[in-house]
Amino acid sequence: MPTQEQVLDALKKVRFPGLSRDIVSFGFVRDAVVDGGAVSFTIHFQTENPTVGQQIARDAEAAVRALDGVTDVRVNLEIGARQSAATAGPMPAGPNALEGVKYRIAVASGKGGVGKSTVSTNLALSLRALGFTVGLLDADIYGPSQQMMLGISGKPQIDETDEKILPMERHGIKTMSLGLITEADTPVIWRGPMVMKAIDQFLTDVKWGTLDFLVIDLPPGTGDAQLTLTQKAGLTGAVVVTTPQDVALIDARKGLAMFRKVNVPVLGIVENMSYFICRHCGEREEIFGHGGGKKTAAMLGVPFLGEVPIDPKVVVGGDTGEPIVASDPDAPAAQAFRELARQVVEQLESGMAGHTHGHDHEHDHHHHHDHDHAHTH
Incomplete structure (x- = not known):
């Protein structure tokens, strides 16, 4: 009998037409169920060309049917209409909110304590290092920390x-962070309507200008x-941060x-605090277990964006306003953050986050300057 892992491995051989990446790493495969010899799964993505979906469904069915022990394959194809980036997903707040921002990326976690703000800060700096113009919005209203992580003081003008x-x-x-407009020692006690008003204001009343990326550090939870x-x-699009522990997964x-x-x-x-390298013997210690993030990503049919090791320099950098990507770019943790940024760029620039390949130039009307220099890495 085939296992779910074998089914996903078979589907990894199915490429999106015209691109080198497969449909599993793009996050198109969902709900893979193996029941004896019967296999069913959903392929979900957005395109304006339904024949692409049919071709992928045929290739996917053939790939799975070739596995030993498979007697029946059901492919559920879900194709949404593609929208331009300016309107992709839900409508932004207000008529001009973030209109000069090409990509808005949320960094989220289902719970606190997984290092989401650290990932947000270092992702933003890694995108900047790739040559993009970047903004970082600290929308973590319950524990704004970006002003400390970036070493910013004073009040915005x-x-x-x-x-x-x-x-x-x-x-x-x-x-921009809520921490910049509240008093340092005053606890922020939020009620529902105040939260919504603060969020609205952050999205509509901050002058972000023209940016390639706005990384948004969301509050933990859902x-x-x-x-x-x-x-x-x-x-x-969104990046979800976890640690190897079951509860975080x-x-x-x-x-x-x-x-x-x-x-x-x-x-x-992305799996943060993934492992620890002993500074004396160089051994890799997996303090919180191993491979949970990768397994969860495979199970849920979304890409796995890498493992960030535990490094005391990450903590010190966050406390002193010198994030590790800036202070020690060769450290393994900094390399992991840069790899995360590269993968985010690859997915978005190949037009896969809600766009089909070759159709995503029409939302560039806010963004005339040429940033090809950003791709020299």
Whole structure:
């Protein structure tokens, strides 16, 4: 009898027409079920060309049928209409919210304590290092930490012409955090309507200008605040952060479910605090277990974006305003963050987050400057 893993391995041989990546790593395969010799799965993506879907479904069925012990294959094909990036996903807040931002990427986690803000900061800096213009929005209303991680103090300025808030700049990226507009020692006690108003203001009243990427550090969890942000920001895609522990993985699944509910493509799962390298003997210690993030990604049919090791320098960098990507670019953790950024770019630039290949230039009307220099890596 075939296993689910064998089915997914077979489907990894099915390429998206015209691209080198397979349909599993793009996150198109969902709900793979093996019942004896009967296999069923869903292929879900957005395109304006239904024949592409039929071709992929035929190739996928043939790949699975070739496995030993398979007697029946059912492919459920779900094709949504492709939207331009300006309108992809839910409508942004207000008429001009974030209109100069090409890609809006949420970094999310189903629970706190997995290092989501660390991943957000280092992802933003890694994208900047690849030559892109980047903003970082610290929307973690319950524990804003980006101003500390980036080493920013002071209050943001207001542009007198339109009374919009000007983001602060540090390490070459624009940033805005709730921590910059609240008093340092005052606990922020949020009620539902206040949360929604703060989120609205962050999306509509901050002057982000023209950016390639806005990385949005979401509050942990999957409640109303996260849903509201997800819907109002008009996200292009989401990265879900987890650790190898079972409890974090269960929460990561909730995070994935939330994005699917509002039709935001999940670019993949990144496993933080994945392992520790002993500084004395160089041995790799897997303190929290091994491979949970990779297994969860395979089970849920989304790409696995890599493992970030535990490194005391990551913590020190976060406390001193010098994130590891900036302070020690050769460290294994910094390399893992850069690889995460490369994978995010590859998925988005190949047009897969809600777009078909070759159709995604029509949303560039906000963004005339040529940033081909960004692809010299």
